[in-house]
Structures are given as C-alpha cells and as structure tokens.
Amino acid sequence: MNIPRTELPRVVIIGGGFAGMGLARKLLQEDVQMVLIDRNNYHTFQPLLYQVSTAGLEPDSIAYPLRKITRNSKNCFFRNAEVESIDADNQIIHTSIGEIVYDYLVIATGSKTNFFGNKSVESNAMWMKTVPQALNIRSLILENLEQAVIENDPEKRKALLNFVLVGAGPTGVELSGAIAELRNNIVPKDYPDLNPAEMNIHLLEGLDRVLPPMSEKSSEKAQKFLEDLGVKIHLNTMVQSYDGHLVTTNTDLTLKTETLVWSAGVTGAPVKGLNASALIEKANRYEVNAFNQVNGYENIFAIGDIAVMKTEEYPRGHPMVAQPAIQQGRHLAKNLKRIFKGEQLEPFNYFDKGSMATVGRNKAVVDIGKSTFGGFFAWFIWMFVHLWFLIGFRNRLVTFCNWVYNYINFDRAARLIIRPFKSNRENLEADQKKI
Amino acid sequence: MNIPRTELPRVVIIGGGFAGMGLARKLLQEDVQMVLIDRNNYHTFQPLLYQVSTAGLEPDSIAYPLRKITRNSKNCFFRNAEVESIDADNQIIHTSIGEIVYDYLVIATGSKTNFFGNKSVESNAMWMKTVPQALNIRSLILENLEQAVIENDPEKRKALLNFVLVGAGPTGVELSGAIAELRNNIVPKDYPDLNPAEMNIHLLEGLDRVLPPMSEKSSEKAQKFLEDLGVKIHLNTMVQSYDGHLVTTNTDLTLKTETLVWSAGVTGAPVKGLNASALIEKANRYEVNAFNQVNGYENIFAIGDIAVMKTEEYPRGHPMVAQPAIQQGRHLAKNLKRIFKGEQLEPFNYFDKGSMATVGRNKAVVDIGKSTFGGFFAWFIWMFVHLWFLIGFRNRLVTFCNWVYNYINFDRAARLIIRPFKSNRENLEADQKKI
Structure with missing residues (x-):
C-alpha cells in the first residue's frame, strides 16, 4: 500500500462527502497521518446535482x-x-486495492437511495445520488x-413527454421546477415541432404537503411556485409499481411515462464487518454517541448521513443533509485532536442554520429559525449560500458565470x-446502480 | 417524419461539424427548407478536444x-x-429514424481515425475524434x-506512467505538450508519493519532423518547445504493433505502456449508396468539382473533410482542417442561393488564413503566409483565435474563465x-469505436 507507518497516529476516513471533507480539511495541518478513501477521485456537491440533470x-x-x-x-x-469490510479486531479495513491499517477509523459513507423494497421501481426508475447518474438523467430527458x-x-408521444418525479423533498421539488422551466423556456424555442402542452411534469408525494421537512408556510409557498410553473402535484399519493412504462399508485392515478425519477427516500450505506449492535437496522445507519463514536467501539467514528446521534431535539438523529455532516466532521476533527492530547472529548451540538429549497427563477423558500420567507430574496440567498459552500474558486467562478448567463438568457x-x-442503457446501468 | 413538404426547396445536410454548421448558419434566413441531421445533438469544437482529455x-x-x-x-x-445510406435515384436518405426526402443533399460527414489496417493498434489504442472519446482518455490518464x-x-508502474502519442500532427503535439504539463505542474503536487521522473511522454512520428504540415521553422520551434517540456520525441519512427502493453516500431525502440493515443492519420467517413466513381477509394472521400458537387451528381454536394476538390495548389484536395470546411460550407450556401435564383454557380476559392499549433503555456507556433513566429505572442494569438471560433457566448465565457484560472494557478x-x-472498458468501448 506504500503508506509508511510513522510515529503519528493514523486516521483513516472512508468517504469524501460533506462529512469526510469537513473532517479532512481540519486535520490537514495537524500531527496526524490521514488516509482519505473514496470510490471517486472527487467530492460531489450533491445539492446542485439537479442542475447537472437539467x-x-x-x-x-x-x-x-x-x-x-x-x-x-x-x-x-x-x-x-x-471499501469492502472492516476488521475491527485487527484495526484493518479491506478495500479493492488491499488492506489498510488504522488507529482511528471514521466512517463517512453517507446514504443511498431507498426503494423500500419496491423491486419494480428499483429496476426501472432513475435516481440521482452521483454525477454519472445526474448525467444519465440529463441524457434521458433530452433523448425523450x-x-x-x-x-x-400521440399516446407514445405523451408517455415520452410525461416526466414523473416521486418524492417532494428538496430534490423532487428542485428537479420538477427545473424540468418545468425547461418546458416553459427551452422547448418552445428548441422544438418548434413539439406542442409544449403535451409535456407534463408530475410530482408525487406520499404525505400531505411538498417539502415536508420545512415549515408549513414554506410548503404552501413552494406548492404555489410549482403550480405557477405548471407542475402537477399529487399529494397523499404513493407509487405502487412502475414497469418502465406505466406508474400505478395507491389512488386512482395512473401515469404512462418513460421517465420516473425516484427521490422518495434514502437509507444509510454502511460497511460490512462491525457488530450488529452498531447498526440501527431499520435505518441502515450507525448509532453513535455524542462524540460520534460508533456504539461499542472507541476508535471507530461515524459522521454525516451514516450516523444516528439521538438527542432530545432529534430523537431519530439529525436530518440527512449537508449541514449536520459538515458540522460533525469539523467537530470530530477537534475531538480527535483532544484524544491525541489526552484531553476530555466534547459532545457535538448541532447548530441549525435553517433550510432552503429553490423551485426556479426568482422562486425559493427559506426557513431560518422561526422566520420563513420566499420569492426573489429567498432565491438570491439560496444562490449565495450554494456558491459559498461550493468547493474551489474555479467551480464558483464557472457556476456563477453559468447562472448569470442562464438567468439573462x-x-x-x-x-x-x-x-x-x-x-x-445496459452499459450505463453500472453507474446507475451504484449507490 | 413529420417534416411537412412545402413549396420551398429542401436541403438536407448530413453532419453538424464545421462544414455543415458553416452552411446551415448561412441558410437560416433564406427561403429554403433545411433539415440538419447529426448523430449527436451538439456540434463539437474538435480543436479543443485535447484540453478536455487533459x-x-x-x-x-x-x-x-x-x-x-x-x-x-x-x-x-x-x-x-x-444516416445509413443514400438512394440518389429516389432522392431519399435512409436513417435510423426512417426515410428523409431531399431536393439537395449535402454530405458533411467529416473524417474518422485511420489505422492503415493495423488491427492490433485499432483494438488497443485510444483516439480522440469525439467528446466521449476525449473523456475516456481523461479518465484513463487519471486512472493510470x-x-x-x-x-x-517498478516495471508495471513505469508502464502505467508511460504515455505514448503516435503522430506528431497538431493533435499529437498538443496532447503530448498538455500531458507533459500535467506531469510538470500537477503530478508533483497531487501525487507526492509518485516520482515524476518515472512518468514519460513519448511522441512518435513517421516523418522526419514534428508538425509536418507546417513550415520547417515552426517544426523546429515546436520540437524545441516539446523538448523543453520534457517530451521524448522519436522521429522517423512508425508503430508496428501494440498489444495493449508493448509497442513495437520499425526501429530498435520498444515501449511498455498502458496508454497509446493514435493520431497518426484520418480517412473520410462516407455514406453508403453513391456510385463508385464518386468516391476516391484510397482516401475514402468524395471527389467534388469547384462547386462542391459530388462527381456524377448535380444535386449532391460534399463539403469539408469528406470532400476532395483537386486544384492546382492542392492537387490532393484541401487540408482536412476546420478552415476549408467552414469556407466551403459558407460558399456552398451562396451557390445554393444562386441555384434557387437560376444563376450561374461560382467556383470555390480557398483563402488560407494560416495554421497554428500550441504546445503549452506561452508556447505556440503560427504560420501566416510566408511569415512564421512562435512563443508567447503566437500562443496569445492561438488562444484568441480559438475563443473567436468557439460557438456560443457561454462557451467562450466559460472557456476564457478556465484558461485564466488555469494560467494563473x-x-x-x-x-x-x-x-x-x-x-x-467494454461498456465504454461503444463510444470509443464510433468514428
């Protein structure tokens, strides 16, 4: 493996997402040997994947x-x-490129799409957790x-032009808004021989409002924004099956479509090898204490989506979004330094900076503390925050140029x-099936 | 096919490269029904593909x-x-989406990589005529x-770090320069556990100088620039075989490598169905007269790389590069308008604007007429010209930002x-094998 063992303690981090990066960046200048492992050679800024798709x-x-x-x-x-498995007894992980020894192991493997056991959906739907998957969705929309x-x-044409999004969390809302804008702004110009009225965007949600994790006011506003863009919203509607052509639901609604994007849930993406007691089976996530130590282990930590830290405010763990992941990563960096110095660990406290979602041009909703607002200002804040958290000056610059260009034009x-x-399809399903 | 036949003459253009685009853009506002066909939904700016690869x-x-x-x-x-074939008798082309009728047909299908019958190279080399192929090369370099x-x-590591470019035309020169700069500027920082001296870039050329189509002075300068960057140049050297691991040549030189990029030649990419006399068999290109009419046909034209217009100055046709393609496309637009008006056709005259190639940062060579120059100023001109010819304001803006960023950093x-x-590999070879 060629990584020389030194007298420094070795921290191995599995996963370069928000949590892993948050930790790694804070340990770079410390007296610690760090090994960062990821199946990709890049960090993905998942909140903007939907813009790659559209x-x-x-x-x-x-x-x-x-x-x-x-x-x-x-x-x-x-x-x-x-990473294939963890051997905690010998402090080794087994990977596709061999064994790696650790002193401290940090699991930051995140989450994957949850189909709740629905095989017909899993076989025929698209989903969007990685860059190649987002590119596949982009290709599919344009090919349709x-x-x-x-x-x-006309029946077949309608099925090609029906886009069905399942799950009205931020991903479903943002995707359906962006596809609706494609229909409203691009299709009439690019496809003069198509009738835009034949193109329909359906957003299905099992609960009784869109953006269920946000405030009711934001849900209402987001729903209005979506309806203004012409998205057809179906609440209290759960998909029963999708054979690649026909969607059936728990209501009378059936839809013929060639494109169903599933964003109705996520589940943890744990690694094999830890004791059964470490995992909360239903969630597929590791139970951690206030220091992010995995249940039953002292030198194995979990941070981000893969970790469930039960607190009074969050009895089922923090929301599976970027902010808790980044904060847990940064906090763990401090705690690891405390360990090296022989100091007492400090418990993690989540600082909720609020949440936001964008629906389209000048249309977004923001909840901060008890206050909530929507529209142009919210949309502006959304853009600013996303540019801010994007990693790398070049990425910010190019994204900013694209946004300005797209906005004006x-x-x-x-x-x-x-x-x-x-x-x-078969060749690219390899990408599609990963995570 | 849903394209209504009107009283307007119908011009069908096969291929949206430089030639097809040059023609199409000049016909947009004319009284003509135009059908532009391409296997991709985008135009590729081939001169910058090597920057995508690197x-x-x-x-x-x-x-x-x-x-x-x-x-x-x-x-x-x-x-x-x-497009599958042409039925000139019935003025129809057969395509993957059905038949399309034409009054005037313009073939602008360009060129494809020429392996000169060398099967071992064709099976194991990479080449770069399309965006997916360029992305495959990028992935392969980084994976190695x-x-x-x-x-x-150490032997296997050396083979992974040996990059062999065959053919020292602009593509080979630009790619080898860009990979050398990756080695010089990025590898030492990104891969501290690699020894950059183990990474070698070999450029093989069958003739006695690099950039054979350019002036001897430019060849000399380009060779010096490449050597300054540490590229190992092997002139008068022709590849005999490549089994995916070992390159053998007509000289003593053999090289172990995992990556051989073949840019040693192109050949036409004609469509089936025209009379044998239309095609110059050795070149796989259509023989056209001074009006770009294909030999033996009055309403079928060929422009760009696929056309050979024999003139006194260019007895074997114009160089297979962007400029003649763009100029032939634009000229044909004028001639088609003359046909519609019942006027006399005018012969095509190529205006040679010069040629240029870039080797790296501040290093390029330019031939304009009899004058030739190299270095920073040539490099600046190269950038300006490429930005100018890039299509689309957004593309120019984003490319410009990237160049400034890359240059400073x-x-x-x-x-x-x-x-x-x-x-x-097997899944992506579908891309690789196309054109």
Missing part, C-alpha cells in the same frame, strides 16, 4: 478533485478505492424530447447528450 | 447544442439520427496515475474520473 451546469463545476485537498499536507494520503419529435402516435446551455442513455 | 476544460464548453442553431429559423429542422500510486512493481481543475474507463 442542463444548467457542467458536471465538472460541482465536483472537486479530492487530491486537491490532500495535496496541502505532507501527512495526508488519498486512495481511490472501494428528440424521440417525441419523430413519434407520430432564460437558457440552459448544457443540453448535450454526451453519452446517450437509452441506446446504451 | 482536464483543462469541461466537455460542455466545447460542445454547442445544434438545436440552438436551427431554432433561429422556422424553416429549419434538426434531426438526431444516424491512481494505479501507479499503489503499484509496487498552473492548474487543470477538471481532473475528475467521472466515468472510469478501465473498469468499464
């Missing part, structure tokens, strides 16, 4: 090379590998439009079918 | 949606399809570096393995 942004501007992080420290090593242009059968310049998905 | 640019900034061109005219239709980091066998920010090539 031709608003390039994939390269929401991804950041992990080696650009680790290069800033001579004691920090990056390994591009898949191209196919619709030459389809003379009502455009989405990246509507390119770089790798066709439909004709290539 | 992590300098995003794919999206050198591609331009073809529907953004055709949207500017109500008589212009785009079809995303593969990741693998080299964990490879303990000695960086290549897009070093992301979005779709791994090696582990996925």
Whole structure:
C-alpha cells in the first residue's frame, strides 16, 4: 500500500462527502497521518446535482478533485478505492486495492437511495445520488424530447413527454421546477415541432404537503411556485409499481411515462464487518454517541448521513443533509485532536442554520429559525449560500458565470447528450446502480 | 417524419461539424427548407478536444447544442439520427429514424481515425475524434496515475506512467505538450508519493519532423518547445504493433505502456449508396468539382473533410482542417442561393488564413503566409483565435474563465474520473469505436 507507518497516529476516513471533507480539511495541518478513501477521485456537491440533470451546469463545476485537498499536507494520503469490510479486531479495513491499517477509523459513507423494497421501481426508475447518474438523467430527458419529435402516435408521444418525479423533498421539488422551466423556456424555442402542452411534469408525494421537512408556510409557498410553473402535484399519493412504462399508485392515478425519477427516500450505506449492535437496522445507519463514536467501539467514528446521534431535539438523529455532516466532521476533527492530547472529548451540538429549497427563477423558500420567507430574496440567498459552500474558486467562478448567463438568457446551455442513455442503457446501468 | 413538404426547396445536410454548421448558419434566413441531421445533438469544437482529455476544460464548453442553431429559423429542422445510406435515384436518405426526402443533399460527414489496417493498434489504442472519446482518455490518464500510486512493481508502474502519442500532427503535439504539463505542474503536487521522473511522454512520428504540415521553422520551434517540456520525441519512427502493453516500431525502440493515443492519420467517413466513381477509394472521400458537387451528381454536394476538390495548389484536395470546411460550407450556401435564383454557380476559392499549433503555456507556433513566429505572442494569438471560433457566448465565457484560472494557478481543475474507463472498458468501448 506504500503508506509508511510513522510515529503519528493514523486516521483513516472512508468517504469524501460533506462529512469526510469537513473532517479532512481540519486535520490537514495537524500531527496526524490521514488516509482519505473514496470510490471517486472527487467530492460531489450533491445539492446542485439537479442542475447537472437539467442542463444548467457542467458536471465538472460541482465536483472537486479530492487530491486537491490532500495535496496541502505532507501527512495526508488519498486512495481511490472501494471499501469492502472492516476488521475491527485487527484495526484493518479491506478495500479493492488491499488492506489498510488504522488507529482511528471514521466512517463517512453517507446514504443511498431507498426503494423500500419496491423491486419494480428499483429496476426501472432513475435516481440521482452521483454525477454519472445526474448525467444519465440529463441524457434521458433530452433523448425523450428528440424521440417525441419523430413519434407520430400521440399516446407514445405523451408517455415520452410525461416526466414523473416521486418524492417532494428538496430534490423532487428542485428537479420538477427545473424540468418545468425547461418546458416553459427551452422547448418552445428548441422544438418548434413539439406542442409544449403535451409535456407534463408530475410530482408525487406520499404525505400531505411538498417539502415536508420545512415549515408549513414554506410548503404552501413552494406548492404555489410549482403550480405557477405548471407542475402537477399529487399529494397523499404513493407509487405502487412502475414497469418502465406505466406508474400505478395507491389512488386512482395512473401515469404512462418513460421517465420516473425516484427521490422518495434514502437509507444509510454502511460497511460490512462491525457488530450488529452498531447498526440501527431499520435505518441502515450507525448509532453513535455524542462524540460520534460508533456504539461499542472507541476508535471507530461515524459522521454525516451514516450516523444516528439521538438527542432530545432529534430523537431519530439529525436530518440527512449537508449541514449536520459538515458540522460533525469539523467537530470530530477537534475531538480527535483532544484524544491525541489526552484531553476530555466534547459532545457535538448541532447548530441549525435553517433550510432552503429553490423551485426556479426568482422562486425559493427559506426557513431560518422561526422566520420563513420566499420569492426573489429567498432565491438570491439560496444562490449565495450554494456558491459559498461550493468547493474551489474555479467551480464558483464557472457556476456563477453559468447562472448569470442562464438567468439573462432564460437558457440552459448544457443540453448535450454526451453519452446517450437509452441506446446504451445496459452499459450505463453500472453507474446507475451504484449507490 | 413529420417534416411537412412545402413549396420551398429542401436541403438536407448530413453532419453538424464545421462544414455543415458553416452552411446551415448561412441558410437560416433564406427561403429554403433545411433539415440538419447529426448523430449527436451538439456540434463539437474538435480543436479543443485535447484540453478536455487533459482536464483543462469541461466537455460542455466545447460542445454547442445544434438545436440552438436551427431554432433561429422556422424553416429549419434538426434531426438526431444516424444516416445509413443514400438512394440518389429516389432522392431519399435512409436513417435510423426512417426515410428523409431531399431536393439537395449535402454530405458533411467529416473524417474518422485511420489505422492503415493495423488491427492490433485499432483494438488497443485510444483516439480522440469525439467528446466521449476525449473523456475516456481523461479518465484513463487519471486512472493510470491512481494505479501507479499503489503499484509496487517498478516495471508495471513505469508502464502505467508511460504515455505514448503516435503522430506528431497538431493533435499529437498538443496532447503530448498538455500531458507533459500535467506531469510538470500537477503530478508533483497531487501525487507526492509518485516520482515524476518515472512518468514519460513519448511522441512518435513517421516523418522526419514534428508538425509536418507546417513550415520547417515552426517544426523546429515546436520540437524545441516539446523538448523543453520534457517530451521524448522519436522521429522517423512508425508503430508496428501494440498489444495493449508493448509497442513495437520499425526501429530498435520498444515501449511498455498502458496508454497509446493514435493520431497518426484520418480517412473520410462516407455514406453508403453513391456510385463508385464518386468516391476516391484510397482516401475514402468524395471527389467534388469547384462547386462542391459530388462527381456524377448535380444535386449532391460534399463539403469539408469528406470532400476532395483537386486544384492546382492542392492537387490532393484541401487540408482536412476546420478552415476549408467552414469556407466551403459558407460558399456552398451562396451557390445554393444562386441555384434557387437560376444563376450561374461560382467556383470555390480557398483563402488560407494560416495554421497554428500550441504546445503549452506561452508556447505556440503560427504560420501566416510566408511569415512564421512562435512563443508567447503566437500562443496569445492561438488562444484568441480559438475563443473567436468557439460557438456560443457561454462557451467562450466559460472557456476564457478556465484558461485564466488555469494560467494563473498552473492548474487543470477538471481532473475528475467521472466515468472510469478501465473498469468499464467494454461498456465504454461503444463510444470509443464510433468514428
């Protein structure tokens, strides 16, 4: 493995997402040997994946090379590998590139899409947790439009132009808004031989409002924004099956569609090998104490989506979003330093900075503390915050240029079918099936 | 096909490259029904593909949606399809989406990589005519570096770090320069556990100088620039075989490498169905007269790389580069208008604006007429000209931002393995094998 053992304690971090990065960046200048492992050689800024899917942004501007992080420290090593299992007794992890020894192990493997056991959906739906998956969705949307242009059968054309989004959390809301804007602003110009009225965007939600984790006021506003854009919202509606062509639900609603994007739930993505007591089975996530130590282990930590830290305010763990992950990562960096110095650990306290979601141009909702607001100002805040948290100056610059350009021109310049998905489905499903 | 036949003459253009786009853009506002067909939904700016391969640019900034061109005219239709054959007797082309009738047909299908019958090279080499192919090369370069980091066998590590470019035309020169800069500027920082001296870039050329189509002075300068960057140049050297691991040549030189990029020649990419006399068999290109009419046909034209117009100055046709293609496209637009008006056709005259190639930072060579120059000023001109010819304001803006960023920071920010090539070789070969 070529990583020399030194007298420094070795911290191995599995996963370069928000949690892993939050931790790694704070340990770079410390007296610690750090090994960061990820199956990709880049960090993905997941909150903007939907803009890659809908031709608003390039994939390269929401991804950041992990080696650009680790290069800033001579004691920090990056390994591009898949972790297979943990051997806690021997303090070793088994990976696709061999064994790696650790003194302290941090699991930051995040979450994956949850189909709740629905095999027909899992086999036929699209979902969006990674950059290649977002690119597949982009290709599919554009391929459907191209196919619709030459389809003379109105029923088949309608199915090609029906886009069904399942789950009205931020991802479902943002995607359906962005596809509706594609229909409203791009399709009439690019596809003069299509009737935009034949293109429909359906958003299905099992609960009784969109954006269930946000305030009721924000839900109402977001729903109004979506309806203004022409998204058809179906609340209290749960998908029962999808065979690739027909969606059936628990209500009378059935929809013919070639495109169903599933964003109705996530579940943890744990690693094999820890004791059964470490895992909360139903959630597939590790139970951790206030110091992010995994239940039953002293030198194994879990942070971010994969960790459930039960607190009074969050009896089922923190929300599975970026902020708790970043904060837990940063907090763990401090606690690890305390361990090295022989000091007492300090418990993690989540500082809720609020939550937000964007629906489209000038349309977003923000909850901060007890206050909530929507519209242009919220949308402006949303953009500012996302640019701020994007990693890397170049990414910020290119994203900013694209946003300004798209805003002025009502455009989405990246509507390119770089790798066709439909004709290539089996080949690209390898990407699709990962996480 | 849903394209209504009107009283307007119908011009069908196969291919949205430089030639097809040059023609289409000049016909948008004319009284003509135009059908533009391409297997991709975007135009590729091929001169900058090598920067996509070497992590300098995003794919999206050198591609331009073809529907953004055709949207500017109500008589212009785009079809995303593969052309299978031409039936000249019935004025029909057969495509992957059905038959399309034409009054005038313009073949602008360009060129494809020429392996000169060498099967071992064709099976194992990489090449770079399309965006997916450029992305595959990017992934392969980065995957080799990741693998080299964990490879303990020095022989195997050397093979992973040997990059062999065959053919010292502009593509080979630009790619080898860009990979050398990756080694010089990025590898020492990103891969502290690699020894950059173990990474070698070999450029092989069958003739006695690099950039054979340019002036001897430019060849000399380019060779010096490449040597300054540490590229190992092997002139008068022709590849005999490559089994995926070992390159053999007509000299003593053999090289162990995991990466051979073939840019030693191109050949035409004609469509089936025309009379044998239309095609110059050795070149796989159509023989055209001074009006770009294909030999033996009055209403079938060929422009760009696929056309050979024999003139006194160019007895074997114009160089297969962007300028003659753009100029022939624009000229044909004028001639078609003359046909519609019943006027006499005018012969094409190529205006040679000069040629240029870039080797790296501040290093380029330019030939204009009899004058030739190299260095910073040539490099500046090269950048300006490429930005100028890039299609689309957004593409120019984003490319400009990337160049400024990369220049100031000695960086290549897009070093992301979005779709791994090696582990996925068979799946991605579909892209690789196209054109």
